[in-house]
Amino acid sequence: MSVTASMESGLSMGVTAGPARDTGEIHNWTELLYFFNHTMPECHIELSENTKRVALFVLYLAIFVVGLVENLLVICVNWRCSGQVGLLRLYILNMAIADLGMILSLPVWMLEVTLDYTWLWGSFSCRFTHYFYFANMYSSIFFLVCLSIDRYITLTNASPSWQCRQLRVRRAVCAGVWVLSAIIPLPEVVHIQLVESSEPMCLFMAPFETYSIWALIVTLSTTVLGFLLPFFLITVFNVLTACRLRRAGRPESRRLCLLVCSYMAVFVICWLPYQLTLLLLSLHGTHISLHCYLAHLLYFFYDVIDCFSMLHCVVNPILYNFLSPGFRGQLLRAVVHYLPKVQARTGRRASSSSSSTQHSIIITKEGTLPQPPTHPSLNFQAPNTSPIPVPQPLIAS
Numbered sequence: 001m002s003v004t005a006s007m008e009s010g011l012s013m014g015v016t017a018g019p020a021r022d023t024g025e026i027h028n029w030t031e032l033l034y035f036f037n038h039t040m041p042e043c044h045i046e047l048s049e050n051t052k053r054v055a056l057f058v059l060y061l062a063i064f065v066v067g068l069v070e071n072l073l074v075i076c077v078n079w080r081c082s083g084q085v086g087l088l089r090l091y092i093l094n095m096a097i098a099d100l101g102m103i104l105s106l107p108v109w110m111l112e113v114t115l116d117y118t119w120l121w122g123s124f125s126c127r128f129t130h131y132f133y134f135a136n137m138y139s140s141i142f143f144l145v146c147l148s149i150d151r152y153i154t155l156t157n158a159s160p161s162w163q164c165r166q167l168r169v170r171r172a173v174c175a176g177v178w179v180l181s182a183i184i185p186l187p188e189v190v191h192i193q194l195v196e197s198s199e200p201m202c203l204f205m206a207p208f209e210t211y212s213i214w215a216l217i218v219t220l221s222t223t224v225l226g227f228l229l230p231f232f233l234i235t236v237f238n239v240l241t242a243c244r245l246r247r248a249g250r251p252e253s254r255r256l257c258l259l260v261c262s263y264m265a266v267f268v269i270c271w272l273p274y275q276l277t278l279l280l281l282s283l284h285g286t287h288i289s290l291h292c293y294l295a296h297l298l299y300f301f302y303d304v305i306d307c308f309s310m311l312h313c314v315v316n317p318i319l320y321n322f323l324s325p326g327f328r329g330q331l332l333r334a335v336v337h338y339l340p341k342v343q344a345r346t347g348r349r350a351s352s353s354s355s356s357t358q359h360s361i362i363i364t365k366e367g368t369l370p371q372p373p374t375h376p377s378l379n380f381q382a383p384n385t386s387p388i389p390v391p392q393p394l395i396a397s
Contacts, residue, residue, distance in 0.1 A: 043292035043293060043296065045293060045296045045297070045300075047296075047300050049116075052300070052301075052303070052304065053113055053114060053116070055304070056110075056113045056303055056304060056307055057110055057113060057114055059304075059307050059308075060106050060109060060110040060113070060307060060310075061110065063103070063106065063307070063310050063311065063313065063314055064103055064106040064107065064110070066314050067099065067100075067102075067103040067106075067310075067313040067314045067317075068100070068103050068104075070314060070317035070318070070322075071096045071097075071099050071100040071103060071313065071317055072100065073317070073331065074092070074093075074096040074317045074321045075093065075096050075097060075100065076334065077321075077327065077330050077331050077334055078092060078093040078096070078321075079093065080330075080334055081330050090167075090170045090171065090174060091143050091146050091147045091150065091170065091174070092147070092320050092321065094139070094143050094174050094177070094178075095139075095140055095143035095144065095147070095316060095320070096316075096317065096321075097139075098136045098137075098139035098140035098143060098181075099136070099140050099312070099313040099316055099317070100313075101132065101133075101135075101136030101139075102133060102136045102137055102140065102310065102313055103310075103313050105129060105132055105133045105136075106310070108121070108125075108129050112202075113303065116199075117201055118199045118200065118201065119194060119200050119201055119202040120200070122194070123193070123194040126192060126193070126194045126202040127189055127192050127193075129202075130185075130188075130189055130192050130202070131185055131186075131189045134184070134185035134188065134189065135181045135182050135184075135185055136181070137226070138180070138181035138184050138185070138225070138226060139177055139178060139181040140312070140313070140316070141226055141227075141230050141271075142177045142180065142181060142230065143174075143177060144230065144234060144263075144267065144316075145230045145233045145234055146170075146173055146174075146177065147320070148233065148234045148237040148238050148241075148263070149233065149237050150170065150173075151237070151241055152237045152238075152240050152241045152244070154166070155241060155244055156244065184221070184225060187217070187218060187221070188204065188218045188222075191204055191205055191206045191214060192204055192205070193205040204218075212285075212286040215282050216282055216283070216286075216287070219278055219279055219282035219283075220279075222275070222278065223275050223278065223279050226271070226275070227271050227272070227275040230267075231264075231267060231268065231271075234263070234264055234267055235264055238260045238261070238263055238264050241260055242256075242257040242260045242261065245257055245260070259323075262319065263319060266312065266315050266316075266319060267312070270308070270309050270311055270312040270315070271309055271312070273305045273308060273309070274305050274306055274308070274309040277298055277301075277302055277305050278302075280298060281295075281298055281299065281302065284298075
């Protein structure tokens, strides 16, 4: 699913071909294989490709099933409640759509791995599938950044002008994120081609004399735009949010801070191994020299690490939706809505009786702003200011 994935695909075949020309473009599969194979030092490690393919298929399948169900539920519930007041619901909804887009591309990667990287779906799908995956990957990451920034702004800014403009601003930001995410993958996707050989493969095929430069540019742009910059912004604004919560001095502030820290931890755990492996393999051979066994291990386990990064599509719905009693209450009401009338009345009575203790209740007076919802573990408001809306991921809504 990237430059390094294409290189790993060629290396996994274990083919040694004749030398390619020092100048000019790569014109055939033999020259490309020679370039790939000769970037690796000669050493031998007994690693089972068949075992890796089986493990990858199982991992992809589990992530696909769980992620599909979770993100569809998030989209359905948030879309059904879109007319209600939802502080950061728009970012969460768009992030779930982006995660769902990544999940929908998994069957293709599962089949490609099972078929030993053979591509059977034509030239157009070769490029489009990669483009679709990358565009949704960047969108999901960028919406996490927007969520972190907007959460802090909403916590600290109680001005009426912001409350009047925040919906329009968020819609514009979401549109901008989708446009930016659609542009960023283009430099890589234009060089992805279907290589016709005994077994067709979908590979990154930049001109030979500039291949290493193109690979490094694409890798650095992915690392900077897809990890370093988002991680910096997510960390800064989540730390500021946690500090603001601690200053509130409430008993539940510690638990709120732990929740905010979990947002950063999940992002690092999911993306750091992938980005670090991608960067090391792109630099290897032309800019740095990795130990023989380390290089082989990184190439071998690259697909596994890439698959592991997809776990964020499973964890995000839990962190930003299912941990919220408000979301669980909305999900329950959505389910009850489609039950028979007798069961629906029973469900509504149960939901109504439990809402007084589990779900937040907003009571407003005429001419005043709504008070922040109350929840035993997820509740805060800005001190010394008029009541302001509280970010959805931190409270029940």
